[in-house]
Amino acid sequence: MNRVILAINAGSSSIKFQAFATEGVVGAGDNLERRVSGLLEGIGSQPRLLIKDGAGATLRNDNLSQAAAPSVEAGEGIVGDWLQSDDAARLIGGPIGAIGHRVVHGGADFSAAAQIDDAVLARITALTHLAPLHQPKNLAPILAWRQRRPDLPQIACFDTAFHRGHAEVAERFAIPEALYLEGVRRYGFHGISYEFIAEKLTEVAPAIARGRVIVAHLGNGCSLCAMQDGRSVDSTMSFTALDGIPMGTRPGAIDPGVVLYLMREKGMDAAALEKFLYHQCGLKGMSGISNDVRVLEASTEPQARLALDHFVYRIAKEIGALAAVLQGIDALVFTAGIGENGADLRARIVAASSWLGLSLDADANAARRTDLSKSATGPRVLMIPTDEELMIARHTRRVLAL
Structure with a gap:
């Protein structure tokens, strides 16, 4: 059965999203077909909503007023409303079956992607002080979709997870042990991007x-x-x-x-x-x-x-x-x-x-x-x-x- 996976990448002033069907191929071993890609950028200043189909043809390129998207939370509403529209359903070929989210900080707790339940959500929220610019923006679509579709599985994909295998000598600061045990250590970020490059290299430069x-x-x-x-x-x-x-x-x-x-x-x-x-x-x-x-x-x-x-x-x-x-x-x-x-x-x-x-x-x-x-x-x-x-x-x- 064809299932649709929605990927959401919410940043400090933008929201990227793509919808994939679990049939078809976009790359070696993927068995994923990109149906829609979108970007709401310039949130809080000069918002613009750009939506393309799977072939890259532009479907919408709308300049919005600053009042329409003053924050990522407000912008998420614009994106969410469109994703639940009849137009979106026709393009992606069915209802959304699961959502994956970029979450910047996974702390010491998360070394791999995790399905979001109440406990996982609480742990992600508790890490906000480590990424105050990004974590609240990552949480905004998670919370919104939990309200819209409480039955919909949501997955947190952590920017820090790819780096969690660092040797202790690289992970440590030269500070007392007690602080390290509290989680004060080198985590690294952009891990989702780096993991993609690592996998892509096996194709383009084995x-x-x-x-x-x-x-x-x-x-x-x-x-x-x-x-x-x-x-x-x-x-x-x-x-x-x-x-x-x-x-x-x-x-x-x-x-x-x-x-x-x-x-x-x-x-x-x-x-x-x-x-x-x-x-x-x-x-x-x-x-x-x-x-x-x-x-x-x-x-x-x-x-x-x-x-x-x-x-x-x-x-x-x-x-x-x-x-x-x-x-x-x-x-x-x-x-x-x-x-x-x-x-x-x-x-x-x-x-x-x-x-x-x-x-x-x-x-x-x-x-x-x-x-x-x-x-x-x-x-x-x-x-x-x-x-x-x-x-x-x-x-x-x-x-x-x-």
Whole structure:
């Protein structure tokens, strides 16, 4: 029987969704057919609802008023209403049979996707303080669908789960044992994306899929992951999604003494620090212009150039650190919004990492090919679009044995 799996990826200002039928094929071993994909972006500022059918044809491309979608919670209502409409039912070929959700933080509790019941929901909610920018947004569609369809199975797919096999020496901070036992440790994020790339590598580059691979997930949120034999070994993000390389509005790694300085000299309390670190730093804070790489690349302002230079510098620095962890590198993979579309930044990052043997073919890079490598030998440079929604659907199907 054909079953429909809905995958929901709710972010801080957007909601992505895709519906898959459990018949047909979208990739090796999937037996999943993409019927609908959608995106509600610009929530709280300039909302836009984009819906496409399984073939990629645009069905809706609607600009909404800010009042219509002032928050992710309100935006979820717009998406939910459409998904329950007759139009959606015709496109996806039947009623929704299960929903998989991206949940950013699984803490120490969850090392794999889990079906959501009252106990699991309580544990996810209790982790909100570890991901205050994302966890409430992830919870919004879960709670809404529990009200709409209390009988509908829902699966939580955790961004932290892919990293839960890290060695203790990589997972630890140099802090007292009691805090580690409370859960203060390095978790890593973007795991759903990294797991998709790990599986995709077995198709597009089987010779290196089990080798030493660094994946650069570069979007508004950014991180790097070192993988060996298809598993996460280390990641630049840690206890929260603030650590690591600079991001759109987050600073990445920062001396804790800066936080103490802001408390003592600027009078910031926890709430003010949280707002500052999550919303006022990164490319936006450094440039004073925007968190959008495209805007910064088009700008002639010196601070825009400095922000991008710093972005490249920090990424190259962390690539070197992860290469040391892996004792070498067989491939560097770019993915996510900037990683997939930012040809100039890809070129600059590879040039800054050329000491590792990485080189880039300019024509392949401009054409957005999968293999961007200039040399026929040595470490490869790849660009692989991520598909978190497909990965969520896969996990949902596995948990429910659909």
